[in-house]
Amino acid sequence: MTTTMDETGTREHRHGGTGGTGREVKPVPAWRRRLRPYLLSVPALLITVGILYPFVLGAYYSVLNYAAVRPTPEFVGLDNFKTVMSDPIFWTSVRVTAVYALVATAVETVLGVGIALLLNRSSIVGKIFEKVLILPLMIAPVIAGVIWRLMFNPQFGILNHVLGLGSTFNWLSTKTALWSVILVDVWIFTPFVAILVLAGIRSLPKEPFEASDVDGAGWFYMFRRLMLPMMWPYILVAVIFRFMDSLKIFDHVFVLTAGGPGSTTRTLQIGAYEDSIINLNYSVGSTYMFLLWALVFLTARYLVSVLGKAQKRAAGSET
């Protein structure tokens, strides 16, 4: 088949070959060609509107004093931001969220990379574990929260029983609650990091490793000088996913502690939920969400720029 363009830009199709009929195909009208890009972009546009509408609405609410008890809201400028940011409980939530995200991401990354390296060695056990490892990811975090809440229960939970802690050790006390909810996060999401990094390791070229082997390099030397720099971009992608996800953590933490005891595990999302859904104070809840969005956005921008540099280094275009 050949395609030519006439002077008006109309596309004309002809079938070649001895057996072809040479029948003319009706030219596509110009208006349809002009409309086609817009039609193609409609689904994406609808999705964008679906995302942008609540965002703009949330931003708008954050400058009003809108609450269920004030159905006719007034414009209050940045008062909500001043109120929220002068409240110590907000900064407690920022601290809890930051500690949660940093610790959970760090532990999951270290464990995930370690597990990926172990699974990369071809063995029957590795292949079985590869399949089994994905199971926690198949459980919704809310369900995981319910399961772990039962396991954490000092009266009848399996953890105290197996670990011989009796009925007196409280996994969700003021001192332990934050670490316990991080433990659940690690249980759910370490396989995610492991699988992502494992996929990265398996896509690495074999030649540099073979050359190093010929030169007599040891395993650790090859890992430090070859594998780690080359798989660093994959690790960073896993870190970006997990860190961003951890910043907006809500589900299993809410199920396990509802943000307590006191405010020990009150993340920013739980704060926003309390204000918006429980207290029906939509403007304060939206302010929380807007501040969290800013935090996520700026952090993500920074991490993506770090990722870009790591990619260049891995490709050898930047030293």
Place this chain on the structure above:
Amino acid sequence: MNDSNRPPQTSRRDLLKAMGFGGLSLAATPLLNACGVGTGGSTGGAANGASEVSGSFDWKKAKGESIKILQTPHPYQQSFQPLLKEFTAKTGIQVTADLVPEADYFTKLNTELAGKSGEHDVFMTGAYFIWQYGPPGWMEDLKPWLENDSATSQEYDFEDIYEGLRTATSWDFKVGSPLGTGGQWAIPWGFETNVIAYNKKLFDAKGIRPAETWGDFQQLAVDLTDRSKNQYGVSFRGSKSWATIHPGFMTQYTRMGCVDYKSSGGKLTAAMNSPEAVEFSQQWVDLAKHAGPTSWTTYEYPDCTRDLGDGTAAMVFDADSATYPKNKKGASREAGNLAWHPGPAGPDGSYATNLWTWSLAMNSASKKKLAAWLFIQWATGKEAMSRGVQQGAFADPTRQSVFDSVFKQTLGAFPGYLDTFEKVVPETKIQFTPQTSFFETTEDWAVALQDMYSGKDAKSSLDDLAKSSDSKVNA
């Protein structure tokens, strides 16, 4: 083939970059979506529909209509579910009941009412929620419906419902006004008094009886605690929720002579930091530490009743109707061994008790208000309530006539239940001061107790609570 003719290829770098931005999008999208809470935005509720009903009363007046009701799975709902077909036969109105688990029920209800969609015509609610749903006009005032003989059967005896319950669901939404003023925002359907349920078999084996005073109660609970045997004295709620305050805590708090707010000149002043309140709150938290569940700060009522039913807890200080099902044959390990007691009296002999009432309310955005009212009227009427008690597990009916005639007959295997009820019911009412920031300030109260449990000084915790509550309730 030159480069420009090659199909576009995604390089490893592009893929990684896309994955990085994918992470950003994944992180941001739920945040953006969550910002769109409460898209109602309009003012007030729809006009009251009672005035549109005229002529003589007839149960078939809305024949052919269909209504939707929103409920949470609860013994009250479960007792009535088989009776819905009888309502349809009586009125010609089809009823669809949507169920949402209690943990998510009010989140769903808040969101729906704020959106003013009118999807559900009738919904189950508690009295405290009226203080929040009423001011924005999300609920229909049922007083005009009760007063309209064209809409309400002459046999419907509203005064038969216990007075404390009728006033609990009525308020004018003015700061400082007592309950019982203003509109009737819901009709009480079932209710709960907060008393002690205990393991009678254990008590009998030890030759002891429930304590009559607060001091004796604390000592008894400690004596019954043996952590090495995984047994503890008394279970009560401690989770980070307003629901931690309203059952046992508020009941005993009131019996000890404490109040939440003092009202003067249309302004409320928080009194949770009064000397007597500080002393009692510290004793309550100490009781949780020394004789309560180890993970008290996560405990909700199902945890408490489960421990009682399993024999782990010797007593529970919570709703009588929550512990009642645990004594039914086959419902728990200790079924048949439980009994009830009013709990410790106050220093002046007070048995003041806080109540919870599951009530039926009408969505002001409903398009089928007559059908909705006929359903509420039927469900809270003598006939249907009696059938619910006889056929189901409907404890504590809100009508005195049903309680006296039908419910009493079901209490043979529930030692102390009736005596306890009759002892506390004259002083049973909502012991909270009504105010529109109830959920926020009462959850703050639970947080203050949790802070004290973690070791924070009681006076400073409650001073902080009182200060923040003052500004919220008078805003």
